[in-house]
Amino acid sequence: MSNKITIIGSGNIGLSLANGLVKKEYSKPSDITLTRRNLKLMSEEVAAGFNVSDNNIVAIYDAAIVVLAVLPQQLKKVLEEIASSIEPEKQLIISVVSGVTCADIRKELGNNVQVIRAMPNTAIAIGQSMTCIASDNANEENMKEVTALFETVGAVVTINEDLMTSATALCACGIAFFLRSIRAASQGGVEIGFHAHDALKMAVQTAKGAADLLLISQSHPEGEIDKVTSPKGCTIAGLNEMEHNGFSSAFIKGIKLSALKAGGLYKEG
Numbered sequence: 170m171s172n173k174i175t176i177i178g179s180g181n182i183g184l185s186l187a188n189g190l191v192k193k194e195y196s197k198p199s200d201i202t203l204t205r206r207n208l209k210l211m212s213e214e215v216a217a218g219f220n221v222s223d224n225n226i227v228a229i230y231d232a233a234i235v236v237l238a239v240l241p242q243q244l245k246k247v248l249e250e251i252a253s254s255i256e257p258e259k260q261l262i263i264s265v266v267s268g269v270t271c272a273d274i275r276k277e278l279g280n281n282v283q284v285i286r287a288m289p290n291t292a293i294a295i296g297q298s299m300t301c302i303a304s305d306n307a308n309e310e311n312m313k314e315v316t317a318l319f320e321t322v323g324a325v326v327t328i329n330e331d332l333m334t335s336a337t338a339l340c341a342c343g344i345a346f347f348l349r350s351i352r353a354a355s356q357g358g359v360e361i362g363f364h365a366h367d368a369l370k371m372a373v374q375t376a377k378g379a380a381d382l383l384l385i386s387q388s389h390p391e392g393e394i395d396k397v398t399s400p401k402g403c404t405i406a407g408l409n410e411m412e413h414n415g416f417s418s419a420f421i422k423g424i425k426l427s428a429l430k431a432g433g434l435y436k437e438g
């Protein structure tokens with residue numbers, strides 16, 4: 170397989186992916202082509218050594234991997250544009266577009282094209298993504314290649330394609346949910362006496378410590394919570410107050426709604 174990658178759609182996730190692959194030395198910037206309709210917005214990427222193009226057909230010409238990273242409502246136009254230029258025996262499609270199945274993509278690109286769906290999150294830019302991948306027709310070699318690609322920029326789990334919208338909600342949207350909870354913690358910190366900058370730093374490190382406790386010790390959140398909640402103590406008082414106000418319930422409901430929405434985006438237009 171050649172090492173050329175073309176990313177169609179250089180927005181938030183397309184650029185995060187490109188930057189992550191370069192940062193972790195999976196690719197050189199010169200092996201990645203980024204496409205966007207308005208190239209005036211790509212001066213930073215040009216300076217970083219990426220190839221840029223506003224012509225998707227030219228941009229995929231010698232790519233081994235074509236990554237689709239446009240919005241669901243922008244995808245049909247892109248697929249129609251590149252359909253006759255894709256070379257199924259030489260090129261693999263990776264789609265990070267939410268709510269669009271491998272079969273939907275093959276409907277436009279042809280049945281012999283191998284398509285792998287990937288759902289990363291924006292932490293891919295710093296090599297810390299949780300990426301779920303799925304395919305209904307890719308061969309083992311391509312699945313291994315794509316697993317290796319995403320493993321250089323975070324953790325990878327292979328799932329059934331019908332769980333892809335759930336993965337979108339839990340992992341891709343999830344970045345925003347955890348960020349908002351860190352922001353809320355820092356706002357609480359300001360109310361109890363810290364300057365905003367210090368409160369945010371303290372909240373971020375505390376969140377990182379909580380995540381690392383689970384990752385490194387392989388423990389369960391409730392087991393770790395039990396270690397913090399002293400009898401009649403201040404932690405259980407705060408935690409129960411949050412639960413009385415629907416903390417877990419709000420999180421669960423948000424994830425369920427995001428999953429519903431993620432599944433419907435392509436059809437809604």
Ligand SMILES: NC(=O)C1=CN([C@@H]2O[C@H](COP(=O)(O)OP(=O)(O)OC[C@H]3O[C@@H](n4cnc5c(N)ncnc54)[C@H](O)[C@@H]3O)[C@@H](O)[C@H]2O)C=CC1
Nearest residue numbers: 178179180181182204205206238239240241265266267341
């Ligand atoms: N932002 C995120 O955290 C994640 C997004 N996704 C998925 O990735 C896709 C992109 O999302 P974002 O990056 O957030 O959106 P975005 O709006 O930031 O990026 C889309 C990019 O595609 C470009 N574009 C539109 N039409 C084009 C065309 N015909 N040719 C070339 N470029 C074109 C736009 O100019 C824009 O730069 C969506 O389908 C989304 O569901 C998946 C995982 C995480």
Ligand SMILES: O=C(O)[C@@H]1CCC=N1
Nearest residue numbers: 267337338341342431
């Ligand atoms: O909000 C969205 O629709 C995209 C998909 C997952 C993360 N961002």
